[in-house]
Amino acid sequence: MVGVDRSDVTSGGPAARLPAIVFIAAVWLCLGVAPLAAQARVGGEIDALNTLAWDGAEEELGLVGYGSGVIDLRSDRDRNVQARLTLKAILGSILDPLTGRSLSASVLSVPRASIRFRFPVTEGYTVRVTAGRDRVSWGSGRLFNAADVIFGADGTGAADFLEISDDLRDETTWLTAIYFPLGDFAYFEPIVLPPLPGLEFAAAAGGAESVEGVDDDEAAGAIVAETAVPGIDRTRAGGRLSFEAGRFTFEPGYLYDGPTERHEAVLSVSGLIGVDVYGAGRISLDGAIDPDNAWERTTFSVGGYNHFRLGYDTTLDARLEALIRPGAEWEDQSNPHADYGLTFYPELILTPSRTVSLVLRSVVSPIDRSALTSAGMNWNVFGGFNMVAFAGVQTGDDAAVFSWKRPGAATLTTGFTYSF
Amino acid sequence: MKHQTGRRIVATVVAGLAALLFVAPAPAQELTAEEIIERMEENQTHSTSIMEGRMIITDRFGERVSTYIAHTEGADRFLVEFTSRDEEGQRILRRDDNLYLYYPDAREVIRLQGSALRDSLLGSDISYEDMTGGRGIIDDYRATLIGEEEVNGRPTYKIRLEARGTNVAYPEQVYYVDREEFVVRKSEQFARGGRLLKETLILETTEQDGYIFPTHIEVIDVTRGSSGTEMIIDDVQIGVSLPANIFSLEELTW
Numbered sequence: 001m002v003g004v005d006r007s008d009v010t011s012g013g014p015a016a017r018l019p020a021i022v023f024i025a026a027v028w029l030c031l032g033v034a035p036l037a038a039q040a041r042v043g044g045e046i047d048a049l050n051t052l053a054w055d056g057a058e059e060e061l062g063l064v065g066y067g068s069g070v071i072d073l074r075s076d077r078d079r080n081v082q083a084r085l086t087l088k089a090i091l092g093s094i095l096d097p098l099t100g101r102s103l104s105a106s107v108l109s110v111p112r113a114s115i116r117f118r119f120p121v122t123e124g125y126t127v128r129v130t131a132g133r134d135r136v137s138w139g140s141g142r143l144f145n146a147a148d149v150i151f152g153a154d155g156t157g158a159a160d161f162l163e164i165s166d167d168l169r170d171e172t173t174w175l176t177a178i179y180f181p182l183g184d185f186a187y188f189e190p191i192v193l194p195p196l197p198g199l200e201f202a203a204a205a206g207g208a209e210s211v212e213g214v215d216d217d218e219a220a221g222a223i224v225a226e227t228a229v230p231g232i233d234r235t236r237a238g239g240r241l242s243f244e245a246g247r248f249t250f251e252p253g254y255l256y257d258g259p260t261e262r263h264e265a266v267l268s269v270s271g272l273i274g275v276d277v278y279g280a281g282r283i284s285l286d287g288a289i290d291p292d293n294a295w296e297r298t299t300f301s302v303g304g305y306n307h308f309r310l311g312y313d314t315t316l317d318a319r320l321e322a323l324i325r326p327g328a329e330w331e332d333q334s335n336p337h338a339d340y341g342l343t344f345y346p347e348l349i350l351t352p353s354r355t356v357s358l359v360l361r362s363v364v365s366p367i368d369r370s371a372l373t374s375a376g377m378n379w380n381v382f383g384g385f386n387m388v389a390f391a392g393v394q395t396g397d398d399a400a401v402f403s404w405k406r407p408g409a410a411t412l413t414t415g416f417t418y419s420f
Numbered sequence: 421m422k423h424q425t426g427r428r429i430v431a432t433v434v435a436g437l438a439a440l441l442f443v444a445p446a447p448a449q450e451l452t453a454e455e456i457i458e459r460m461e462e463n464q465t466h467s468t469s470i471m472e473g474r475m476i477i478t479d480r481f482g483e484r485v486s487t488y489i490a491h492t493e494g495a496d497r498f499l500v501e502f503t504s505r506d507e508e509g510q511r512i513l514r515r516d517d518n519l520y521l522y523y524p525d526a527r528e529v530i531r532l533q534g535s536a537l538r539d540s541l542l543g544s545d546i547s548y549e550d551m552t553g554g555r556g557i558i559d560d561y562r563a564t565l566i567g568e569e570e571v572n573g574r575p576t577y578k579i580r581l582e583a584r585g586t587n588v589a590y591p592e593q594v595y596y597v598d599r600e601e602f603v604v605r606k607s608e609q610f611a612r613g614g615r616l617l618k619e620t621l622i623l624e625t626t627e628q629d630g631y632i633f634p635t636h637i638e639v640i641d642v643t644r645g646s647s648g649t650e651m652i653i654d655d656v657q658i659g660v661s662l663p664a665n666i667f668s669l670e671e672l673t674w
Binding site: 041043074079082116118124126128134135136137166167170179181184185186187242244247249270271272274275276305306307315317351354355380381382383384419420 | 477479481482483484485505506508509515523525526527528531533534536539540663664665667668669670673674
């Protein structure tokens, strides 16, 4: 099963995109990397995976390849200014983890392009500004996080289920944020998230069709021919406060979501109650909502985590998360696209040695009694080099969110990753 | 906690306490085992330091090298930034008894508490709990002075440590503490039943500004002949001026 960052998948077949990618990459490599290498830290990563997939609807077995490469440029260490540019190329066929369908894609994307700097306001007080495309994490949660009003509370669609130790979610967006320290362990951070313009692309090399980009999606492999400026009413803006009280960290926040004209208020809490616990609540309001029904516009996530030592060299990490939406469906709708009120995410990671990790995880929809379960291993054979093998299976009836009668009902992914 | 022996040593090295800046005191007379251990731990405290080092994890497939820069102040404050490719930009902040991790790709801060402190640092023999220093060795072990022995030509106290409870990685350890410099020269970790599991050796020490501290430590996994962890300090500056507010969330997330 291959997780897909859907923002990376745009229209246009491989044949259409590939010449443009090759052209741009060649130009970039020739003109960009050589002079930058002396001033920036350059890193790379290659993933080469193959997935054997069972199509439960057609009762056919398929095999798809997935390759991706990342070039990561970071500015030299500096106490006042930092910059990072990440270019990612996806080549081959990508399997959507939810539908199991193979999506043809050859896309060059820019997951990160950001500048951070410190600005001295007074002699002893400095604020920090982040501008560009970057990651921002509100609240806590590995898969479910109700406080994440920027990328969404449910990360199932964007998660990379081949990850074990790293984050499952790594969405980025265009933003400008200012970090105001409030002492050493608290801060206030206002943020503005303007949409990117609708872009019309023309092929950089012949033969490619134009692609209509939307909002935050980065489409590449082409050059901009025309832009359209979205109205200011499509902007999202807000802020969060973070502070500690005893063993707990609190993070209240607010975001106005221009496209939906909603006011999102969130509160995230994390701390220790025997085990590590975290939770968040969100209420989403607009002018049309009757305050009496506000409960139906809430979302909650809760999670717990514990680390067990099994012998002196073996560990077990256990995690359980739940996503609760009171206003969603609480009875079986016999609809694969139903929006249910309760979803669980249990995860066990066994590390029998310092280089091998085994994982068992599942996205469970208890209301329609379906689940997406995967088990896998990651072996860090050499520094930066990993061998991965994952098996995934959907269980549930035909009309459930997850079903054996679905494309990609069962998958087996094997391959290699190398970062250098 | 994987490695109680290296606890103080490693905490210092990796966390930037590096290697324990041991003031060279006059030889002690008639010290008890507890006093020797406490004196060893007291010597870890110093004003400020900046150091660069490497952690080399070895197994039969080869070596994994993690590099870091550490800023420290006293015994309870440090900020470590990893600079090697695999974990570039990851940071660990200790401020008193609080420990925070920062993952730059996720732009996420994790406050380590409870069981998460027992997790291993980058797959090494060091746990995050080793870095907190919240509990001393004597809190977890009963110490008995069982003799004196030479280690690499240095006279040492030989001290047996027996676990007070089960919440430690090793039920028994033996420390060899330098009689003059109060630095561990060697230690051994045993399983229940007395089987030797690991050895920690101080391969090199250096003296700077009146402090003597280890700069090359090797942890050998005796049960797997080809596995081990080395910690090397390549550069250290003691008593330097540190940037204001360096031990803060803002600096952690920079």
